[in-house]
Amino acid sequence: MRPVKIRVENVSKVFGRDPAGALAKVRAGMDKGQLKAETDHVLGLHDVTLDIRAGETFVIMGLSGSGKSTLIRHFNRLIEPTGGRILFDGDDILKYDAARLQAFRRRKVAMVFQRFALLPHRTVAENVAYGLFLDGVPRAEALRRAGEQIALVGLSGFEGSYPAQLSGGMQQRVGLARALATDAEVLLMDEAFSALDPLIRHDMQVQLKELQARLGKTIVFITHDLDEALMLGDHIAILKDGTLRQVGTGAEILARPADDYVARFVRDVNRSRILLCGAFADAGLSTAPDAPVIGAEATLEAAFAAFAGGAPVVAVRDGDGRIAGALTPQRVMEALARGQG
Ligand SMILES: Nc1ncnc2c1ncn2[C@@H]1O[C@H](COP(=O)(O)OP(=O)(O)OP(=O)(O)O)[C@@H](O)[C@H]1O
């Protein structure tokens, strides 16, 4: 398994005058609503523990106010926890002094914002090179490196344009190129695509996936959009009122939602495109030698296609080439209905 890049260990965050005192009340059983009503403190996060692995895209989901931005801002110490630790490559980043923190923020993590946050009076190239300028990289070298990133996000030819001359999607690409130009190992993306219209947003998702496959960055991605989460996320974490309700692959979460909240969250997704045949194959079901065969990694949607061709049963072959079991239409329907309450 890939090494852990970011470890979040029992992280709690309370906003207010006496966070430690308020946290003690939460630990004694007070919930977010009570804490606000009785002490005027806001519970941002409560006892969140999770691992983000090197090279994965880790998606954070949850309703508005559930603590997503609060969590991601801990990863570059824009926010410090009231309790718990954040380890980056095993290092406790809360122990960094100011100089070390500054170097960490410039070289290890880069943030891509929802509203692009471009400098209006600088060109695309200067915006992308901005972090490098700050880092003291000579101008010509910084612009050369910026040019490479601009090409990566498909904006060659626009180096000399100003942000206002670009569409929203293009501006978002500039923001992405700027984050990539710092060569940071981790990209923090807080609703980075939410302001884009659906078609451009889909293009950006595809492009991010390609970039990640090529560059092997670790990406932490916040979204409200379940389809986006399922498309991008190797793992998805679901927050509610500052607590972590579930973390797993999209298929795991859809197949076995941890609680009603998660189940409601994932209710409307097209499960047939996510759930895999291998997880639902019935090992006790025998198949005729001429039954269609489908891979364990195929989606249930692919099994439906086989049934549509008239087969009553399809055999499911596992990664070693053995027949692991079989699926009937009935079984696939049950798999799709499960967890929907
Ligand atoms: N600086 C702050 N001071 C006080 N309360 C805060 C602060 N920042 C966040 N909060 C509170 O912490 C909780 C979590 O907020 P957060 O911004 O992390 O939510 P979110 O999941 O990112 O929501 P959204 O989807 O709307 O962006 C909310 O109740 C919010 O009001």
Ligand SMILES: [Mg+2]
């Ligand atoms: Mg937010």
